[in-house]
Amino acid sequence: MNSVFQTATAEPPVHARFVRAIDAAHALAPDFAQRAARHDEDDSFVAENYLALKEAGLVEAGVPRELGGGGAEIAELCEMLRVIARACGSTGLAFSMHTHQVAIPAWRWRHQKVAAVEGLLRRVAAERIILLSSGGSDWIGGSGxxxxxxxxxxxxxxxxxxxxxxxxxxxxxxxxxxxxxxxxxxxxxxxxxxxxxxxxxxxxxxxxxxxxxxxxxxxxxxxxxxxxxxxxxAGEWHPVFQVIATTAFPLIYAAYLGISESARDIAIDMARKKGPNAHQIELAGRMETNLRAAQIAHKRMIEVVEWNKPSAESVNEVMIGRALVAQHAIATVELAMELAGGSGFYRANGLERRFRDIQGARFHPLQPGPQARYAGSMALGLPVTNVF
CATH class of the missing domain: 2.40.110.10 (Butyryl-CoA Dehydrogenase, subunit A, domain 2)
Structure with a gap:
């Protein structure tokens, strides 16, 4: 199978690698979008999309180039997931789980020189294996x-x-x-x-x-x-979980950001066709403002990852960003529904699916209560070891 990450002998610039990953996501997006409604209607897994992701070389996108992968860093992977999620939220979110399980050992290999993860990363690159996350079951408390x-x-x-x-x-x-x-x-x-x-x-x-x-x-x-x-x-933050939380959540929430961006585009297109009145113009402005807030918050999450200093402080910053992305992405889609009016209620327009999909942003850690306690404890100089 051909990979979009096959390269010549000379090392291409980082920007060139980035463009290839994003170009691959854009090339896949139309087919993903065409299949999205069917998978939603019959509760079926997006299996064809995973095969396409493998064919395109995106399964190994986050593996360091030295280990046979695409060498993509967090910002590149986030943009890849945003593009995918704009077309199909389910594919974007599900693939973010594999992507962050690759990005975490890749970060540890690059920045902490952890040799033990090398075998796993080489397998992802060579065999294109899919990694699953049980994060929903296995947060700080653990399970099983x-x-x-x-x-x-x-x-x-x-x-x-x-x-x-x-x-x-x-x-x-x-x-x-x-x-x-x-x-x-x-x-x-x-x-x-x-x-x-x-x-x-x-x-x-x-x-x-x-x-x-x-x-x-x-x-x-x-x-x-x-x-x-x-x-x-069990039940206490560990330094490895600071790496996990700092690295994973910008990737996961890139999918939700992509969903909110696609909802905005659908609503704007529908409003333009109808000819907006003063109220709809105001709704569009509020929607744009909320979307921009989500985008800015997500950009901050990526900046924190790029500090390359996982810690209680980086977890706090990422989780504040996660809270803001969720809040404003959900508000964006709610306003998109209102802007579209009754037409948004029809499944054929794709907006109501995005309204349902965006609700998932509420449920990942840290949810509002723990996140507020974590941020408040950090502000007041109190311990956060058991806040999760």
Missing amino acids: KAEKVDGGYRVTARKVFTSGAEAGDLLMTGAICDVDGTATVLHFGVPMKADAVGIVQTWRTLGMRGTGSNDVVIDGLFVPDASVAFSRK
Whole structure:
């Protein structure tokens, strides 16, 4: 298969690599948009789109070039996801989960010189394996049970909200083990084709219906000691989770930003065709203002990643950005619906699907209560170790 990231002997400039990734996303977008309504209507996973993403070389986009990938950094990957999500929100969000699971070890390889992640990154580049995230199940508290046995652990767990489960090769997850009376989260990869791993079709939802975010059930899987990447105390922030939170959320929320931008474009086109009155002009202005606020907040999230200093401070800044992107992206789509008027209620116009899809922005960590407590604690100089 040809990859858009195949290169000549000479190292091309960063901008050239960026254009290739974005050009590939733009080339795929029309087909994604054409299929989006069908996947939404029949609750089917966007499987064809994943095959197209593999063909285009976007699965390995975030792998460092030295390891065989596209070498794309966070800003480039965010723009790629925005383009995809404008066409199909489900594909953008589901693929953001793979993308951030590649971007995190890539960042650790580049900036922390963590050699242990190299094998995984080379596999993504060479085999185009799809990584799954169980972040919806496995936030700071962790979930599932790991029982110590000879040579490793026996794991039993149910991981909900596993976007793209049907296409996945390796689930990046964890489980809780009692270590000398302390609840400890062990982190490891789970082969999706293992006999002890199954998918339960639970994903019938308000929006994001094509993400295939079904439950993954792990029933007595043996995980060797050598397969445990790291461990941490359950219910407390760990330095690796500062890397995860700082890196992942600009990518995830790039998808929601793309959805709000496409809703704006649909509403503007509909208003122009009808001939806007004074009220509609005001609605359009409020919509533009909210969209710009979401864009500015997202840009700030990317800037924080580019500090290359994951910490409690970077988590705070990214989570403030996440809250602002969610708030203003949702408001943008609500105003788009109002601007479109009754026509926006028809499925054929695509606006009501985006209205349903954007609601997903509410549910990722840190949700409003924990995010406010985290930001407030940081402002007041209080500890945030257990705020999540």
